Amino acid sequence: SQELEQSPQSLIVQEGKNLTINCTSSKTLYGLYWYKQKYGEGLIFLMMLQKGGEEKSHEKITAKLDEKKQQSSLHITASQPSHAGIYLCGADRTNTNAGKSTFGDGTTLTVKP
Amino acid sequence: DVKVTQSSRYLVKRTGEKVFLECVQDMDHENMFWYRQDPGLGLRLIYFSYDVKMKEKGDIPEGYSVSREKKERFSLILESASTNQTSMYLCASSSWRVATNEKLFFGSGTQLSVL
Numbered sequence: 001s002q003e004l005e006q007s008p009q010s011l012i013v014q015e016g017k018n019l020t021i022n023c024t025s026s027k028t029l030y031g032l033y034w035y036k037q038k039y040g041e042g043l044i045f046l047m048m049l050q051k052g053g054e055e056k057s058h059e060k061i062t063a064k065l066d067e068k069k070q071q072s073s074l075h076i077t078a079s080q081p082s083h084a085g086i087y088l089c090g091a092d093r094t095n096t097n098a099g100k101s102t103f104g105d106g107t108t109l110t111v112k113p
Numbered sequence: 114d115v116k117v118t119q120s121s122r123y124l125v126k127r128t129g130e131k132v133f134l135e136c137v138q139d140m141d142h143e144n145m146f147w148y149r150q151d152p153g154l155g156l157r158l159i160y161f162s163y164d165v166k167m168k169e170k171g172d173i174p175e176g177y178s179v180s181r182e183k184k185e186r187f188s189l190i191l192e193s194a195s196t197n198q199t200s201m202y203l204c205a206s207s208s209w210r211v212a213t214n215e216k217l218f219f220g221s222g223t224q225l226s227v228l
Contacts, residue, residue: 004155033216042117042203042219088156090217100146101217103156 003027004089006104013079014112021074021107023089031092032072033101034063038085046074046087076109084111116140119204119220126227132191134223136204143208145187146217147171147179150201162187194227201225 005024013019023032031050035043047056049065049072056063060077076083086108090101120135138145146161148171158171160179168179176198180188187206191198204220 031216035219040201040222040224042119042221043205043217044219045217048216090156092216100144100158100161102158103148105153105155 003102004091004104006087006089006107008107009105010108010110012110012112015080016078019076019079019109021087021109023072023074023104025070025091027070029065029069029072029091032065032069033090034072034074035088035090036085037088037106043088079109079111081111081113084109117204117206117218117220119202119223121223122221124223124225126191126194126225128195128227130191130194130227132194132225132227134189134191134202134204134225136187136189136206136220137185138187138204138206138218139185140206140208140218141184142206142218143184144206145181146205146207147177147187147189148203148205149173150203150222156203159189194225196227199225199227 007022033048034046036046037043047063052067052069054065062075065072086106088103088106090103093100117138126132144163147159148156150156157173159177160171162168162181165181165184178190202223205217207217
């Protein structure tokens with residue numbers, strides 16, 4: 001079974017609308033990462049969260065990690081077609097700097113102009 | 114910028130063929146990883162390596178082997194390709210030494226089709 005559950009699996013929004021993607025774990029997360037992937041390409045790093053309650057923003061994308069460090073959300077404000085792609089959350093399996101991560105299934109985002 | 118380069122973007126092979134997927138990183142990273150990505154299953158770790166000539170099995174190593182003869186290069190080998198190995202293969206690297214927000218650096222991926 002997946003260690004990280006993402007919801008929704010897919011999302012279609014009208015340009016300009018806000019949206020939220022969730023990533024949930026049954027275990028405490030040592031580090032939570034958000035990546036974006038264009039279809040057929042590699043993953044591009046967006047943000048990393050480590051501390052409970054932490055929130056980071058970059059341009060119109062905000063990611064939060066809850067206090068218990070078991071759930072993260074990615075929020076996009078005023079979505080644009082350039083935001084379309086697959087969003088994946090990843091998490092460290094241990095508290096070492098190993099980079100051995102587990103990933104969610106991904107959320108496919110479509111933004112309609 | 115860190116660069117992780119995978120030798121092929123698209124590859125088509127026949128069942129039973131021996132397939133080599135090559136990955137090279139240019140940042141002197143100790144750790145290298147091979148993942149495969151399939152719809153509905155996400156990214157799954159096949160093998161990883163923390164040092165030259167060292168390898169460890171990930172979650173789904175069956176049907177694969179790896180080679181790390183040089184620090185910058187990590188090869189994934191499909192000894193006898195099967196149709197269920199049709200997938201997107203992603204290579205990644207990371208470092209113990211560097212404190213960076215970006216833990217894993219990914220290549221662009223190789224879409225392998227086994228016919």
